Amino acid sequence: KRKKLLTPDAYVEGILNGNITTLSQAVTLVESAKKEHQEIAQEIITKCLPYSGKSLRIGITGVPGVGKSTFIESMGKYITKRGGKLAVLAIDPSSERSKGSILGDKTRMEELSSDPNAYIRPSPSAGSLGGVARKTRETIVLCEAAGFDTIFIETVGVGQSETMVHSMVDFFLLLMLAGAGDELQGIKRGIMEMADAITINKADGNNIEKAEMARVQYKNALHLFPPTDSGWNPKVLTCSAFHHIGIDKIWDTIQGYVDLVKKNGYFQHKRNEQSKFWMYETINDRLKSDFYQNDALKTMTKGFEQKVLGEEMSSFVAARELLDFYYQSQKNNK
């Protein structure tokens, strides 16, 4: 038999008391597709909102093999040892899971998993990227209300997830390896330009010199990029997460960024833009999904796509006829 649901207020109370079990149960409601769960979840989120927003949200990305789990463990322990409370979340739609996200595999972060000041929550596994990202965004609110002052949002660096992460974090960190070229294969074009810092991991042993060379190369390349809106010059660093080398410098860099953007007003500006983004993104996403999930339209859309590809029909005429059909069917159904 399934466990009985609590009242929204009971969840909120538990979360505000920092009760991790209650937090986890509430996150499960956030992730649930059931209507009754969603209604409770939305009430919990609304009630947690006034207690949220005070954490530092850090996006971490990098292709499989770059050492993300080791990095998050090393950086995470660094944070909790200094009295911080860390929540690690992920945006990792199931379609991308096989490509190497770490959070399905908590055992790779043994120390952090058993740290009472760290909360690791794997990505919601089902749904579209937009849906998964939205749930992660909502989970941030709950984690912050529960007292976590640093949030990591991890993503695998191979898909469009980065844009979504970028729209919910204050600082975006890209992990790379030395030996520019092959390692870049997995990184999508455009991601490098989003990074507030690039860190070349595995800078240890024989690899130190190569990492340093890569650092200089990336530094020169970033210099050619247009200036950022934040007024911050993206930094390139090296570290060895495995040997806990350079982690402090990365943390200091993040703090330097935060100092700058809190002073120049960009921090709050970006947060506001993100809040607006998620309101409009949610509207736009649902307008589209309501259209594309309309069963009668699905077949018709596929057929029209073929006609467009065969140059029997212009893209624009196809779009217009599909929309006319959609609005007509909405009228008839209601």
Place this chain on the structure above:
Amino acid sequence: KRKKLLTPDAYVEGILNGNITTLSQAVTLVESAKKEHQEIAQEIITKCLPYSGKSLRIGITGVPGVGKSTFIESMGKYITKRGGKLAVLAIDPSSERSKGSILGDKTRMEELSSDPNAYIRPSPSAGSLGGVARKTRETIVLCEAAGFDTIFIETVGVGQSETMVHSMVDFFLLLMLAGAGDELQGIKRGIMEMADAITINKADGNNIEKAEMARVQYKNALHLFPPTDSGWNPKVLTCSAFHHIGIDKIWDTIQGYVDLVKKNGYFQHKRNEQSKFWMYETINDRLKSDFYQNDALKTMTKGFEQKVLGEEMSSFVAARELLDFYYQSQKNNK
């Protein structure tokens, strides 16, 4: 008194005969917001479709001051002298016009303007970026049916227009100036990664050495970017459009690109993806504009946005309530 409209077939016949006056009149219908004009325009486009697709579509961007008009004139004359027929279009919503697009000012391309093998059409001036881009995309079909074998799509390089241009051209050329740094201010982050070639203009006189240095710098920077889907390595070139130096090499580079992507199948693949893009983009755009142009919703949306910014309401609850209201009002109105 207004001129009488022709029948769709009469427009099509004129276009297929290469009659520039008829072509211009048809483009005016494409750009018109009037329903009766749009209906004729869509019929003309549909009938021209089988005669379209055979041109090479080249996107040209760069900030004001980079010398775009001189470049288009020089490159354009190079093409028409070799027997080509060139149409020059633009994506330049009015909001961006003041920032320095060239096509409002034909006089800056004197030679090309009077060239019988060149057709210069300024950007449609009204409407959203999406709307303007769509009209330009439709105009390409008519120009191709009229026998133009090369199409330039010009844009100003400061806004989101580049993404739109990118979704309708085969080759994307970014014009830059030497002296990386300040000149980059105007180029939006991410545009450099779209370019199939970067050309450093004004490489003449005292500027040759600086241009060559910039070329090497950009070449090294591009080398750090992830590989392109096309299998093409973006090139960096220098030219002096004013002195007609280096124009031939740019043309050869474009031909080299075309040879490669026609062989490896990317050319047709990209064209197909673009056709699909425009079908879905048109649907998505209209789903959104129908929502956001709903008068009752406009005020409500603004109010909810304020609540979201004031953290009285989560972005997600705001979105849900607005959508519920929208669908309800559609039901009541119809």
